[in-house]
Amino acid sequence: MFRARTVLGSIVSTVAVVLLAAPAAVGAHTDRVIVLPGASSTEGIARGAGTTFYATDLFAGDVFRGDLATGAVERFIDNPPGRVAVGLKADVAHGLLFVAGGPTGQANVYDLATGASVATYQLAAPDTSFINDVAVTRSGAWFTNSNAAELYFVPASHAATGPVRTLALSGPAADTTGQFNNNGIAATADGRSLLVAHSGQGAVNVVDPTTGASRTIAGVGTPNVDGILLEGRTLWAVQNFSNQISTFRLSGDLSSGSLTKVITSDAFQVPTTVARFGDRLAVVNAKFDTGLPPTASEYEVVVVDR
DSSP: OOOOOHHHHHHHHHHHOOOSSSSSOOOOOEEEEEETOOOHHHHEEEEEETTTEEETTTTEEEEEEETTOOOEEEEEEEOTTTOOOOOOEETTTTTTEEEEETTTTTEEETTTTTTTEEEEEEEEETTTOOOOEEESSSEEEEEEESSSSSEEEEEEEETTEEEEEEEEOOOOGGGGOSOOOOEEEEEEESSOEEEEEETTEEEEEETTTTOOOOEEEBTOOTTEEEEOOOOEEEEEEOOOOOGGEEEEETTTTSSEEEEEEEOOOOSSSSEEEEEEEEEEEEEOOOOOOOOOSSSOOOEEEEEEEE
């Protein structure tokens, strides 16, 4: 969100619970579908430089690279069996690609230009953890664990990473009573606050990256919440089995928010994460509704107006 039986069983049981540029007038485009050729599954999508996007092959642990303008897609990172690729983010400034490793408990870091492996971090114990999503700040990347009340920070500089730091959570974000808890994550532009989607609560919590203290954003109700995206005071929340993206306007102090738009598409089939390209949003269809593991014949990126 694998060692054959153990890892596959972990992801199946976990997911089952939850489970261009120049601006134009919003609503001026038709929805667009870009197929990920040869994908066995998918879960994460992230924007790179310009119109470049990256998308994960969840069960294979691979990463696709595509161009939203041309629709061209290739398998960019082809990993050996055993890796998992859930959420991901591109750190264009430092030339790094951060990928969450799900039930392996790992975070994998790649060179954004070549796809070569830069580092692998064992953030938490395999099989009992689920490293789900990642947010990039100016100084590094934050990872969520859906099975534990903690976040992980990997510092980054140009094409290099530093030692990991574990942040213990308190307050509502520390709730692990559900079988699937902290999920998507985003950071404010200054990195002083983290927003973490909590699937079990159907809510989004603000986390202090220094202390781990958290509070719930009032008015941001998000059943089936998965990946989130924050830009300024606008929050997009992907609601997977609801087949929609909800847009919220947040208050300046992040204490509350109000729903401004709900985006749907006939092409949505359990979308999980989202990236923005100008006035367009791109999501991936995880298709968890076809079974666990999913059994669809193809997986795709869906592009809609924001």
